[in-house]
Amino acid sequence: MTLTEVVVALAIVGLILAGTVIGYINCANASVKAELEQAGNAKAMERLEATHCAIWAPFRATPVDQLVASNFPDLEVSLDQPGTNLTGTVATIKTTIASISTNPPMRSVHIDCIWQFQGQEWMTNSVETILVSQQ
Amino acid sequence: MARGFTLPEMLIATAIFSMVIAGILVVNLFGLRMSQVVQAKANVTAWSRLTMERLQNEIHACNSAQLGTVSNGLFSGLLDGEVQQGSALLLYPSAGNTNYILYFVNSADQTLRRATEQPNSTVILANFVTTSEPFSAQDMAGNILTNNLNNRVIHVALEFYQPAYFTNDSDYYRFETSIKQRVLP
Numbered sequence: 079m080t081l082t083e084v085v086v087a088l089a090i091v092g093l094i095l096a097g098t099v100i101g102y103i104n105c106a107n108a109s110v111k112a113e114l115e116q117a118g119n120a121k122a123m124e125r126l127e128a129t130h131c132a133i134w135a136p137f138r139a140t141p142v143d144q145l146v147a148s149n150f151p152d153l154e155v156s157l158d159q160p161g162t163n164l165t166g167t168v169a170t171i172k173t174t175i176a177s178i179s180t181n182p183p184m185r186s187v188h189i190d191c192i193w194q195f196q197g198q199e200w201m202t203n204s205v206e207t208i209l210v211s212q213q
Numbered sequence: 214m215a216r217g218f219t220l221p222e223m224l225i226a227t228a229i230f231s232m233v234i235a236g237i238l239v240v241n242l243f244g245l246r247m248s249q250v251v252q253a254k255a256n257v258t259a260w261s262r263l264t265m266e267r268l269q270n271e272i273h274a275c276n277s278a279q280l281g282t283v284s285n286g287l288f289s290g291l292l293d294g295e296v297q298q299g300s301a302l303l304l305y306p307s308a309g310n311t312n313y314i315l316y317f318v319n320s321a322d323q324t325l326r327r328a329t330e331q332p333n334s335t336v337i338l339a340n341f342v343t344t345s346e347p348f349s350a351q352d353m354a355g356n357i358l359t360n361n362l363n364n365r366v367i368h369v370a371l372e373f374y375q376p377a378y379f380t381n382d383s384d385y386y387r388f389e390t391s392i393k394q395r396v397l398p
Contacts, residue, residue, distance in 0.1 A: 131353035
């Protein structure tokens with residue numbers, strides 16, 4: 079067995095081991111990403127549910143309209159609870175409210191939860207609904 | 214005649230073989246550790262999705278909801294005028310108080326539990342819950358209310374303590390969401 083053969087054999091073994099380790103790390107990262115995506119979705123849903131609290135009653139004797147963008151400004155939230163060995167991921171929640179129809183009065187509410195995964199990939203969790211005015 | 218291996222050749226070959234085996238062992242141990250971490254995270258993710266979906270559906274569809282505390286197995290509701298934050302959430306799926314669903318944190322063993330009017334229906338949903346008052350009623354701006362305003366959102370904020378396991382340090386996790394009752398009385 080020559081030195082070249084030994085070096086080539088070691089290189090092959092090294093590549094296999096490195097591939098296995100990278101596979102495990104990617105698996106763990108995918109799990110963390112899924113966890114953050116779920117947290118991002120929960121945060122977006124949280125804001126969407128909050129918009130349901132807004133009173134929008136244009137047909138009252140004194141019309142009330144709380145379902146406007148100024149009542150739901152951009153919000154910075156943490157997607158996880160930083161512990162002993164984790165860094166928190168900060169997300170920005172953006173709310174867009176648009177009129178769809180005036181008769182009957184309908185508006186679309188679109189929520190984006192924007193965050194960055196491990197300082198590299200930008201992610202957005204979006205939810206949307208259509209609200210009809212209250213009587 | 215073919216010559217055999219010399220002692221140095223055998224020693225070097227054995228050393229290389231040992232290093233390769235050691236490398237494979239280290240990688241497998243690393244994989245085992247990562248597998249445990251991933252499995253724990255996947256279980257928590259799956260659990261929280263299922264539990265929160267059920268809680269969400271039950272709040273959306275309930276006839277009325279009340280916040281309060283549970284002491285010695287008895288629910289005590291918060292009064293109008295009190296800060297609407299407590300360790301328990303009582304849901305009435307229909308008119309009348311016959312049927313109910315109760316979510317509460319049992320501070321004695323740090324568990325989140327769900328109970329109904331049926332006997333022996335209490336189940337533990339989560340362990341290591343460190344939040345003593347996870348349920349609150351908020352307005353659209355996220356302020357905790359001090360009245361029983363029906364146009365409110367139920368906010369759930371749960372913190373969990375993850376004890377140290379294998380070679381992982383202990384850690385904290387947080388799950389937070391808001392759910393608005395759809396059927397207003």
